Amino acid sequence: MKNIKIIQVGMGPLGTKIAEFIKNREGLTTVAAIDKNPDLVGKSLKELNEVLSDDIKISDDLVEAVQHRKPDVAVLTTVSDMERITAQVQEIVSLGIPVVSTCEELSYPWNNACHLAQQIDESAKSNKVAVVGTGVNPGFLMDSLPTFLTSVCQNVKSILVNRYQDAQYRRLPFQKKIGAGLTLEEFNKRKQEGSLRHVGLTESMQLIANRLGWELDNTEDIIDPVIAENEIVTPAMIIPKGNATGVKQVGKAYINGEAKITLVFQASVSETESFDEILIKGDPEIRSKIIGGVNGDIATCAITINTISQVLNARPGLRTMADIPLVSYYENRN
Amino acid sequence: MKNIKIIQVGMGPLGTKIAEFIKNREGLTTVAAIDKNPDLVGKSLKELNEVLSDDIKISDDLVEAVQHRKPDVAVLTTVSDMERITAQVQEIVSLGIPVVSTCEELSYPWNNACHLAQQIDESAKSNKVAVVGTGVNPGFLMDSLPTFLTSVCQNVKSILVNRYQDAQYRRLPFQKKIGAGLTLEEFNKRKQEGSLRHVGLTESMQLIANRLGWELDNTEDIIDPVIAENEIVTPAMIIPKGNATGVKQVGKAYINGEAKITLVFQASVSETESFDEILIKGDPEIRSKIIGGVNGDIATCAITINTISQVLNARPGLRTMADIPLVSYYENRN
Structure with missing residues (x-):
């Protein structure tokens, strides 16, 4: 070349x-x-x-x-x-x-x-x-990679992708970006402003559905805080119990009321593990996991x-x- | 359509x-x-x-x-x-x-x-x-899937794919096909006849190398028995210590004496787990595992x-x- x-x-x-x-x-x-x-x-x-x-x-x-x-x-x-x-x-x-x-x-x-x-x-x-x-997301982890994994399936009933990121050792700006440390009121304000939103979950679901020949009735994309169950101490901050440790964004795509595609993107300083997981319910069932996850940067x-x-x-x-x-x-x- | x-x-x-x-x-x-x-x-x-x-x-x-x-x-x-x-x-x-x-x-x-x-x-x-x-293999698990996984890498030093199959609960003909129960002499006879060989490891390595722009110096494809360390009792057979419990086939692709691609295909009645694992050494490093493996049939x-x-x-x-x-x-x- x-x-x-x-x-x-x-x-x-x-x-x-x-x-x-x-x-x-x-x-x-x-x-x-x-x-x-x-x-x-x-x-x-x-x-x-x-x-x-x-x-x-x-x-x-x-x-x-x-x-x-x-x-x-x-x-x-x-x-x-x-x-x-x-x-x-x-x-x-x-x-x-x-x-x-x-x-x-x-x-x-x-x-x-x-x-x-x-x-x-x-x-x-x-x-x-x-x-x-x-x-990497959208573009790979939550759409084209799970799409490619279905190629060994004779039947696919539903697809679940979990992208979990332990943000504990990430840079402080990243921790702030995901809302770590905010009160729930502050978190909701940032959510309303749109600054917590990961762009692309809906596009990822639509890409998968298009390739699999699924005509979706509707999709949703919901953002919630991950809440500290106890006080969380990280190298960068102390988060009181009840405050946000990060963000959880869930996309769902429905056909006849059934969630055919579920994409979960969760990044917080209280995760115990980073990973990218794909679960395909079908024949055969596929459970694939990238241990440690993929560094998005x-x-x-x-x-x-x-x-x-x-x-x-x-x-x-x-x-x-x-x-x-x-x-x-x-x-x-x- | x-x-x-x-x-x-x-x-x-x-x-x-x-x-x-x-x-x-x-x-x-x-x-x-x-x-x-x-x-x-x-x-x-x-x-x-x-x-x-x-x-x-x-x-x-x-x-x-x-x-x-x-x-x-x-x-x-x-x-x-x-x-x-x-x-x-x-x-x-x-x-x-x-x-x-x-x-x-x-x-x-x-x-x-x-x-x-x-x-x-x-x-x-x-x-x-x-x-x-x-x-599924060749065609997916050991070639096009690892190739696609490298798309998130800025650099790839080497690729290792492990396909391990626990044959303990598979049909008896499959167990026989992989040489389970044979003495090492019988195993070597079957190996010489070519009836134990999985076809495709070399093709898989060449497909990866072609896509990654790697010019291979040489490849090897070596078949060995998996040997029972103790007596193995399965629902279908009893295998004395020292006999074969299955087959291990390893493909390696070299550049300047370094194994850039290693494909390990091991099927035996003494595995503790079935899985398909891909390890990409590079930046970032990727470790992907299909837990339970993929049913080849x-x-x-x-x-x-x-x-x-x-x-x-x-x-x-x-x-x-x-x-x-x-x-x-x-x-x-x-």
């Missing part, structure tokens, strides 16, 4: 980390970087992360960057919602560049944002490139980079992780 | 079981059955398995069956080796019919039978159909049937489980 040239669109923390990871991969090169943030435009990548190139300056001019740097693919790491990502994707594909994006809602937008999904699909097809939304960057070579192989249009050829780590030696 | 019409080529125990499983799946119909065995030709499927159709008679005339029954896809369950399967695949694709086969060596023939693989690939491309070799039939809809979506040519869109269970309702 020839060297793959990448344009990084979105130079926030995730885009910067992806550029750093690409630096360590053979056969992949970041050739240009785009961000609309005036504070970033004109800065070199090295100013954001010292291992990165001093020669590449962040630009806000996509057209000019594409013309001069001739990237093979864009990695788009800007926003999480279809409303805002659609125009960004369309601008890139109109230049004949395929897109791998970490936009959560783009991982399966065919139900919740069908009209926008169609717009992207049509633009991508008419420009003969593929677009795919990926990530590394994995999100890695799967985005690993998807690059397959988006180049995929059929034009808006694709999902379940309809492009199998993604994997790869060493792209010449 | 419209109803998919299947021609079953090979009506041995596996082909018959697959036809039975297809009977229980919506949107899939066996429309014809082929076998060259004179003892089977002319029999109805019902004579082989009472849930099957009395109207479909086993024929040895593929061309006639295809003309009259117009199948969308062939399920080929005849032999395990490329030497014999190649002409069979070519005959089917020459009629414009895509092929899903359980032929173990077909799962990744590009190293060990490159010339035959090219012949199949060219025939399939010129007839605009896809051909894929599948199964059901799973092989199921994955073959589940691959049908994706071989219809795949690009023409000889494909692998890692380069067709993600296989899954599906309900094909109209």
